[in-house]
Structures are given as C-alpha cells and as structure tokens.
Amino acid sequence: MIRPLRRLHERLHRFMAVPALLLFAFFFVVPLVRGVAISLTDWTGLTPSYHYVGLRNFIDFFQDRRALHALQVTLVFGLISPALLCVAGLLYALLLDNRLMGRGFVRTFVYMPAIISPLIMGYVWLLLLNSENGALPQLLHLLHLDSWYRDWLGSPRDALWVIIIVNLWQFVGYAMIIFLAGLQGIPAEVTEAARIDGAGYWQTVCRVTIPLLVPAIRINVVTNLIGSLAVFDVIAALTDGGPGYATESMSLYIMRASFNGHTGYATAVAVLMFVVILIPVSVALRLMKKADGDS
C-alpha cells in the first residue's frame, strides 16, 4: 500500500515541473532550434521561400570586415564594462557599508538609474552631450572651459568610451546592491579578528572580505557579462552604431542585417553571438567555482 502511494507521490512531483518545462520549450528550445535551422538558409525575411546554404552564412561572417568590427566592439564593451561595474560597485558598497550620515539616501540615489530603461537613459545622455545645445557643452562654456569640450559622440575612438561610461553610471547601483547584500552576510567577527591580528583596512578587504564575497562577485560578473555582451539599447540611443559603424555591436548588426533582407545570415550571426556570450560566461563561472572552493 505504501509503495504505490510513494510512486504516485513521485509521479506527481515530476508532473509539477511540466508547465515550467512547456514554457521553457516554447520560449527557448523551439526558437533556438528554429533559429539554427534558419541560419542554414538564405531566407530574406521578405518572401516565404528560401534555400538551404549550409554553413555559408557563418563563413560570410568571418569574411566581412564590418561583421568582425562589430564582434570587436561587442567584446571590448562586453569585457571592459562588467569589470568596471564590479570594481566601482564594490567600492561603492564598501563605502556605503559604513555608518555614514545619509547613506540610505546615497544608496537610493546611486541605484535609481538602474531602474530606468537603458534606451531612455541613452536619449537622456544624448541630450546632455549634444554637440550643439547639450547641457554639458553649455556648462563647460559657462565655466570658460570650452577647451575641455570635444565632440565625443562624433569621434570613432571616443564614442565607445562614452557608451561604456554611461552604462557604468546607470548600472553601478545594481552591482553595489548585490555587493552590499554580500557584505552584510559576512560576520562582523571575521573582519574584527583580522583587525585584531593587525591587518589594515585594505588588507582585510583583499584577504578576508573579497574571498567571502565570491558568490556576490559571481552574480555580478555573470549578469553584467551577459547584459554587456548583448548590449543594444544604449548604443542605439546614443550613437545608433555610429559614427559610421564605429560603435556598432553584434546585436545592432544582427538587427540591421535582418531588416535589410538577410534574415538567414542575421540568424547565423545570432547563433554566433550566443556562442560569444556562452564562452566568457562559462569561463567566469569555472573561475568563480574554483575561487569559491579555495575560499
């Protein structure tokens, strides 16, 4: 009597996962499989017909100078941005973990931009940086600092850095919150013990705090890596991939290829982008796992 009931119990448990699995299949597995299938065709997206072309789309990607530049932009943004976010977020968290007057207000103030859409944030910064009537050039003019002004968004070399800084400004609060939660999980006795043993502040941070923050670092690194490698909104708003194609990321390149009648090719690039995101995230997770084990 008990064994059949146990079997029924186990089957019911498995059945509970079915709705989630169905959702996962509909919204992830099916589109992924279909996407890979389309990536092997010359579908234009404008007509119903297409032909199988094998791996030609993937080969064409590596032979296209503009595509490789988009890959470069994606990697530069996608690797520098998370690093800066983690460092800046950690510094903010360390600062605001202390009993300072107004720290609640500062935490809220620093975090607020993270809840705004990156597209809107991009347009706000576009207004600030506009070379004709932007607030920043006008402010520099008022302060007689015209020589400090440059047309950053019109410079292929500077535009990407502007986007990185805007992204950093927007999401440093998010990284800070994750680190703050991690810091608050560290027992005070541990850091006190280090201090008693003669460790200075930065020694304590480097030798005690950071190793114990590995779970928080993992969350920040993975989420920021994925978000940064897939960046679209802030680039579309600030520079639209320009000037020329200087700040065109892979996601922007995919969108343009798709809407310009090369949907099969665009899907192939999207598959490649999936791999581009998967590799650094996997490497980061392995490193974090190792660091977690060591600590």
Add this chain to the structure above:
Amino acid sequence: MSRKWLSLACAAVLSAGLLAGCGGNKEDQDSPSAASLSASPSDSAAASSASGGGSQKPVKLSLLNGTVEAVDWLNDQIKAFSERNPGITVEQEFQKTASDVLKVKIASGDTPDIVALAQVPQEFYDQDLFHDFSGDSAIWDRLTDPSIMRTVADTKRPEKHFYLPMTVSYTGLYYDKSVIAELGIQRPDTWEQFVAALQTVKQKKPEMTPLYLGGKDSWTLGQLVQYLPLGSIQQALGVEEANKALIANDASKLELDKAGGRIETFAKAIMDLQRNGWINKNGSSASYDNQLDAIANGKAAFVIQGMWALADILKKNPNADVGFWPIPGLMPGDKPYMIGSPDGSVSVSEKSPNKEAALKFVEFLMSPDVQKSYSKLRNAPSVFKDASADWSILSGDIADDLKTAFVASRWPWTPSGYNSDAIGRTVQELLVGAYRTPAEFAKAFKDNWDKGYTSAAQ
C-alpha cells in the same frame, strides 16, 4: 496531503491555461468582395447603416504610419471618418522605423489593413501583397498631371499601381535670405558656384556655418548621395532609364566605382568641404533637428533638405527668412537638381479581411477637403486638381526653381539592403576619416551597394 492536491490542481489549471492561450483566436469573418474606390460613398454608407446597426459587424482597421508629422492629422481624419461610418474604427500605429516594422508584421502574418509610409520594399509589391489601384479611374482622373500615374507605377510591372500619392514633395537647398542678400550671392547652379558661395559665407560671416549637415541621422547624408551622384545618373540617363539601371544594378551604366566618376567626385566634394571648414565640424554627430534649428535661427547659411522640413523650421522660428533653390549640379554639365516626386503614399493590404472597409477609408482620405488639409500640413502641392491650397510660403520659389532645374519625378532607387540610412552611414565614415581617398570611399560604396541587393530582388 490536501496541500499536494491543491498544488496538483494549480499545475493542471496552469497547463490548461497555457494550452488554451496557444490556441487559435481567429474569428470567422466574411471575406469581402474586391472593391474599388469608384464605388459610390452613398451606397457604402447606405449599406453600412441599412441594418440600423444591428446585423453589421463592427470593423476594426489597423493603419501603420511612418510619418511623424502626419500622426495628429491622421487621428483627426480617423475621428471624422468614424463619425460618418460608425461601424468602422481605425487604429493608427506610428512607428519611426515603419518600414522595418512592416517587414516583421508581414513575416508574422499580421499585415496592417492600411499602410502609409514612403518606402515599402519592392519585394512586397512583387508578391502582390497590396491592392492594385490601377482600375480606379475616379482617382487617376483627378490628378494635376497625368504623368504622376506613370511615376507611381510599379517599377517592375508598370501596369500596376500599388499605392496612391497625396502630394508632390520637393527637395532642394534652403538658404538664409537675409544673409545671402547681404553677401550678394546669386543662385549657385553648379558645384563650383556653390563652393564659391560657401567660401564667401565663411570669409564674411565666420560665426555662421556655410553648409550644415545633420549627419547623426544618417538618412540625411544618404539623401545627399541620392541628390548628387545618383541624381547625376538620372540626368545622364533619364529618370526612367536610370531607374531601370539602378534596379538591375547595371554596372556599365551606373559606373559607381569608376575612377573620377560620380561617387569619387562626391567623396572628394565632401572631403573638400570638411577640410576647408565649409561644413559644421560636428557633421557626423549633429542631428536632423540641429540642422533645422541651424537654418531656422540664422546659424547656417545653407542646408540641403526637403519641403517636409519647412513646417518644423517655422515651428522653431516663425519668422525664419528662408528661401529655396534647386541643389547645385555635382558633375560638369549637370543642371541644378530637384526631386519633385509623389509623396505621402497610402496602400491597402490585398489580403485584408476588411479590405472593403479599408478602401472606403482610403477613399475618404483622398477626398478633396482632406487632401487640402494634407497639402497644407506637408507644405507641398496636392496631386489632385480639386485639392489646391495655399500650401507654403515657398510656393513662389519653387515655381521659379521648376523653370530652371532638372526635376526628377522619382527618387533614385536604392537596394533594400543599402537604403539611404545605410548609405548615410558610409558617408558618416567618410566624415570621420575612415577613408583616406575618394577612391577608397567609392570602392566601399560599390561593395556595400552590391551586397544590398537581396536574392529576392535579383
């Protein structure tokens, strides 16, 4: 135990809801018979009201609009139409990149009933996705110029007409009248004369930008290519022959990468303008809005734009003292150039389940009073004889310009994969020094141009 059964019940309800949501939701609708715009509006009105509102099913039409200036105007027309046709509602959707949105909608089987945007990909016309208005003599007989019908004919099948025009829009060279008069500058017909004019402005009015580019909106730079080198091709071959050569990518006629050819000459011209400081330094990051602001408020002597910009120029400065000239010819022997092509196109989906109602709405839009208001809105003359209006403060300028300029009745065709936006990005690259020589630019342009042709279009 009861908690387990409750969880089981919740999982079952969720699964059922998921499966029900994935089911089809298609309502049965009577497929309308093919209708034409020459059907009497009174017959239609009688038919829609005959049932006294009881048996007639309410119809909802979707309208995709790509022209931001027309949003409010269309809302006004929709309201007026709905008051006269209570059973029909029209829902407008404005999209800045309406051409791209249309591609997605068609690919997902959600074609809007009515489409109002300038650039519908040729591939969609090739598939007969839109209603053919060729038989609607009631419309075509009202045109101010019968050749307009030829201009809006399908490029591959000239016997078909998949959209209706509303106005004729002109492109040209806006200039600051007071400054030009002060400096004694005459209308520049050739590029050399234009460069001399820019030089004069630079020397005598150093605080002004001689020619202002709004290159962040790359389509403004792309249109420069259409006006100058591609417009020169139209002048050399004739508008229709040029169109055929562009569609067929006939390299022998287009000579896009020819040494010393049109594209190289264009690139050299832009590089000279930039090197000599005759254009704004932030040409690649200033926006279209900055460009209009510059000419409206006396910061620039010249901008190259279309008449559609006048309304915004006057909004920025109602007292803006601007004139309008044709664009100087780029190549030796070229006449000054204008595009005077039908604008404000409206199409109806051939497969719309509410095609009759959609055609009725379009008929309303084409009525004389509605067209008069559109003409004033766009600062452009109507294509209809019975819709003439006082459409612009520059109508006199344009009348003079038409006497001397080469007026192209259609825009130079560009491949769907290398439209004016994409072309403009290549010009942005030129402005930021990505190309060391005009020949390099011409080669890149030709490569991009060739890649822009999709297999569907070839």
